[in-house]
Amino acid sequence: MAHWQHRPEAAWAKFEFNQPYAKGLHRLKEEVLAKTDFDPATLWQWGTMQAMAVIEILKSCERLFGAAGQQAVYDALHRVGLDVGRQILAGTSKPAEMTAAEFLSFYATVINRIAYASLEAPQIDSDDQVSFDILWCPHQDHYQAFDCRVQRYFVQGMIDAMKEYGSEHGFDVRFDTTIPAGAETCHFTMWRSHDDTEKSAWQQYTALIDAKALEIAAREVKHSQ
Numbered sequence: 001m002a003h004w005q006h007r008p009e010a011a012w013a014k015f016e017f018n019q020p021y022a023k024g025l026h027r028l029k030e031e032v033l034a035k036t037d038f039d040p041a042t043l044w045q046w047g048t049m050q051a052m053a054v055i056e057i058l059k060s061c062e063r064l065f066g067a068a069g070q071q072a073v074y075d076a077l078h079r080v081g082l083d084v085g086r087q088i089l090a091g092t093s094k095p096a097e098m099t100a101a102e103f104l105s106f107y108a109t110v111i112n113r114i115a116y117a118s119l120e121a122p123q124i125d126s127d128d129q130v131s132f133d134i135l136w137c138p139h140q141d142h143y144q145a146f147d148c149r150v151q152r153y154f155v156q157g158m159i160d161a162m163k164e165y166g167s168e169h170g171f172d173v174r175f176d177t178t179i180p181a182g183a184e185t186c187h188f189t190m191w192r193s194h195d196d197t198e199k200s201a202w203q204q205y206t207a208l209i210d211a212k213a214l215e216i217a218a219r220e221v222k223h224s225q
């Protein structure tokens with residue numbers, strides 16, 4: 001059984017989702033892994049190169065173009081995250097008996113274990129809160145702590161895909177700890193928010209990080225002159 005297939009909750013078996021980038025995935029499994037001596041671990045090395053390139057593109061755009069450059073990269077990554085979320089949910093339906101917390105937790109599992117290729121320990125804490133720990137992330141050995149902000153841009157798109165689907169249910173999400181910052185796991189909490197201020201916590205924190213990144217970029221430009 002693949003690492004992404006098992007969860008103990010009975011409702012997990014009824015959660016409908018699609019594999020993102022299905023065409024390429026099929027070719028990889030059927031024509032490459034099944035018929036050649038291709039080492040799948042090299043996909044991690046290739047993916048790490050892509051991830052580090054995205055971070056360098058973001059930092060370069062911030063240094064060269066300031067807020068406009070940052071926004072351009074955000075928009076591009078948001079579109080990719082939105083597309084991935086739409087692929088995962090396209091043509092599916094939510095069982096009437098599945099709670100909002102279950103749906104949210106299961107959707108996060110697909111994102112964490114498949115789209116992010118991570119090892120995850122999820123928990124449905126209550127009808128109003130779910131959480132999960134990322135036990136291993138492909139980026140953890142090469143990302144700096146501040147680099148994780150890139151993932152926020154992808155995730156916002158995935159959240160927006162869930163809103164389009166109609167199952168957002170007023171939940172918000174936050175990073176509690178991250179491995180690149182020195183924690184044992186990346187811990188996330190998603191909870192049902194009850195007021196407008198709390199509801200935008202994710203976006204507000206993203207804005208704070210973005211502002212800090214622009215300050216860093218401006219200092220680097222000044223020091224290089």
